[in-house]
Amino acid sequence: MNSRRPTMRDVAREAGVALKTVSRVVNNETGVSPQTVERVTEVIHRLGFRRNDMASKLRAGRSAASIGLIIEDLGNPFYTTIARGIETVTYPREQFLVTASSEESAERERAILLELCQRRVNGMIIVPTGLDHSFLQHEIDLGLEVVFLDRPGAGISADTVLLDNLAGAMSATEHLLSLGHRRIAVLGHDETIWTMRERHAGYRAALARAEVAYDESLIMLGPLTPDEAQRATAELLDGANPPTAFFACNNRMTVGVLSELRHRQESIDVAGFDPIETATLFSHPVTLVTYDAAELGRRAAHLLVERLEGRRTPQQVVVPTTLVTYGQSAGSNAKRRRRA
Structure with a gap:
């Protein structure tokens, strides 16, 4: 099984065309024959290639990562404090946070997660709403890392940070x-x-x-x-x-x-x-x-960083409460x- 996400070079090699040809197909540019477009498109679907929409925004010669954070309600101070905790870990590592709210809708959550996959985020921290996240397994197989926060996920094996x-x-x-x-x-x-x-x-x-x-x-x-x-x-x-x-x-x-x-x-x-x-x-x-809600965020971010650095065994962290x-x-x- 491929342990990384396919690149344009992979598509070009598999389709037997130049890298520039794949770029033109991906970006819907002219100058490529219909037969070649069809062949390249078939390889794109077969390999599961997704265009990196953020690549053009990265500085030349530098690598950067983006982290998706999916929460229930952007207006709840609980989640804004968690986001601040996450950023204390990710920002110094040039891992930038993209935050969205599921509004406690499983359908909205799924749409957001798939859109973030389309944008090629490196990892996700998810406060899950849906009862089945197995649809993310393909992305995980291609290198996506996932941490569930505040609630356990379902259908995939992933790190989890919970309150007691x-x-x-x-x-x-x-x-x-x-x-x-x-x-x-x-x-x-x-x-x-x-x-x-x-x-x-x-x-x-x-x-x-x-x-x-x-x-x-x-x-x-x-x-x-x-x-x-x-x-x-x-x-x-x-x-x-x-x-x-x-x-x-x-x-x-x-x-x-x-x-x-x-x-x-x-x-x-x-x-x-x-x-x-x-x-x-x-x-x-x-x-x-x-x-400490910020500690919840920090714990989740540290787990995700460890995953991105190669750890493979899922972990569960339980944060205690005080009256x-x-x-x-x-x-x-x-x-x-x-x-x-």
Whole structure:
């Protein structure tokens, strides 16, 4: 199996034509007979040759690499911090980052990945949305290197960098349980997302350890934006048997929960997954599952660099989390609500 991507020289040799002829065919220039175009095109498809659209931008005599970064949401500070972490590793090596957002769409993700392959990026760091990435195997066989970040990929063997989502969610839930809460609501994404499954599992494991019954009526899966999380919080609080505490499964949902509690002037304990830069400014107490998002990016970038330098055995790195409380707990409110 060929361990590198085919070049124009490979195509020229296989087709029995001059290098300039291949260049003319690739760039749709005139001066080549239809028969030769057909022969060169057949060889291009057979070898899997892709034009390097960035080659013209590289300085003469210098080599450079481009890294594709595919994330969920460019507007989420979690991902911008990860990107900064990656660049601290790649930029000094003249490996330049090309970033795009999948917007949690498997179809969009696939289109972006294939477009980056067309542009001949040297490696990719992917926060996966789709459930099958086997379509990248051909590119990997031709030399593409891939690292999955924050969630495991599927269908191909690749390096992976993950948070300890299960342990982080367990610690957040155990914290709320330690304050006396037994009706802890959960706001999260759909469980088709791996991180949400892990965080939900951590919540359930903490309840089971404390011998607290799991209550489906307290689970709101699907909120995506802070506004949607705020509406979900209102719906839960307006129910016949409202929760006494909240566990929000990401930073944007934490903001939505706190917004609704501020609107109601309610003092209810909240735990959230993900650090929030402005947490020290919150008037409402909040406990957060924190970690170094930039370190996630650095770990992924280092793995990719090692791959580009020849390492072949896939590795998995798990980054630990820490529980940090900002402000004074409203834990006594749990007792008040249970007596009501």
